Amino acid sequence: MDWRADRRIRWHCVGDVDVADHESDIVILGGGSGGYAAALRSAELGKSVVLVEKDKVGGTCLHRGCIPTKALLHAGEIADATRESAQFGVNATFEGIDMAGVHKYKDAVVSKNHKGLQGLIASRGITTIEGEGRLVGPRTVAVGGDTFTGTNLILATGSYSRTLPGLDVDGRRVITSEHALQLDHVPASAVILGGGVIGVEFASAWKSFGTDVTIVEALPHLVPLEDEANSKLLERAFRRRGINFKLNARFAGVKPTDSGVHVSLEDGSTIDAELLLVAVGRGPVSADLGYEQQGIRLERGFVIVDEYCRTGVEGVYAVGDLIPTLQLAHLGFAEGILVAEHIAGLPVTPIDMAGVPRITYSSPEVASVGLTETQAVERLGADRVTTVTYDLSGNGRSAILQTRGAVKLVAEIDGPVLGIHIVGDRVGELIAEAQLIYNWEALPAEVAQLIHPHPTQSEAIGEAHLLLAGKPLHVHD
């Protein structure tokens, strides 16, 4: 469909320049996970859609986030499997990492997905405008000499890698995840500032490639948003893998040296390494885009929205990393779909943020959904919360894979499952079932009825629920 044929285009003069005003049902600023999901669903619902993107559709997730990092981690998994092949009776020799080869593989995956996405967007009749957009009216975006006005406007400009005050990223010795994804060699050593998801994933991949890694985390645990049991299992596994980490450790400063960086911490200790990766979180891309001028409320740069992602300015919504919800691609998709359906007048249910599945794709993986034990106790009181932990040592498939970890369940006593927390290689795939259990407010006895195929790691979910329902199977007394 060529929307230009049946939409109004008005021309007027600004100074000596002819400016075209394009009108459509929906204008979306930013073509990442949140923006393009809103575009696809809106087009499906019969709306004319303009998607403004200054770089490449797919955004951070496809080009600088989820997909390339998981490709690096998979290459790391193959490196580890090669090194450890003798324990499976396979003769193979690990000869090193060919970084050019890793990039070729990673970039091919990204490129294939990018082409697929471009085709999908075009096939739905969405008009993509290449260029940097800025709000110049309540629902009007200017790109170059053109303006695009929507009956509704969706802001989806995403996020950028943050740094700390006084810590300058030079892209060579002090880098962010964007630079880390482009490194043309395996660093001999690295300090990673921040033990959240991104820091932990790079620590895992680099260690697999042969880097001597030290994570510096200001909070008491790695992946500090996780249930403490998950954090402790990851820390134990990282210790076994020889990944160094300093907890409760605050960064004081970094100086360049002949061979890299000299990092000092507030406790007076220092670490020398080839480079420093700054992974202290991501901030919203909202500065100088005309948001505040149009009455959009920002807090710490995030666009403030209600449960339907409405900004408070008539007809204007915001989704994805730009709003203060979990910074996850699949949440961006869900928010984009929710907004598209809300605009189309369909009945929509606000997203239960605790019900959004979370995965850290390190080795081992950390996966969770629902409430941590601490959150459940805060909400219900300690006397109404129970937990069980099923160790993966009882799971045949995990023994075959030679991975360790556990499934921890948090539940209301005589009530539904409130949280599922898992650690182990490949357990990220288990969170799909876990999120059904949480989001359908399943009772332990109901899940215990379900039959899990043998031998799979999914049996560990079944076993944990059998245990919680009071009829443990493969569990020692």
Ligand SMILES: Cc1cc2nc3c(=O)[nH]c(=O)nc-3n(C[C@H](O)[C@H](O)[C@H](O)COP(=O)(O)OP(=O)(O)OC[C@H]3O[C@@H](n4cnc5c(N)ncnc54)[C@H](O)[C@@H]3O)c2cc1C
């Ligand atoms: C290293 C890393 C690993 C990650 N791994 C995962 C993972 O495994 N799983 C997961 O769920 N999430 C992961 N994430 C998070 C995920 O990438 C984000 O949550 C997701 O991309 C957010 O989508 P978004 O649409 O809000 O923003 P973005 O994807 O950042 O998209 C915003 C888009 O807007 C465009 N834009 C910005 N300003 C303008 C403007 N003025 N005009 C036109 N266009 C503009 C940008 O070019 C960009 O394409 C990871 C992130 C990083 C950095």
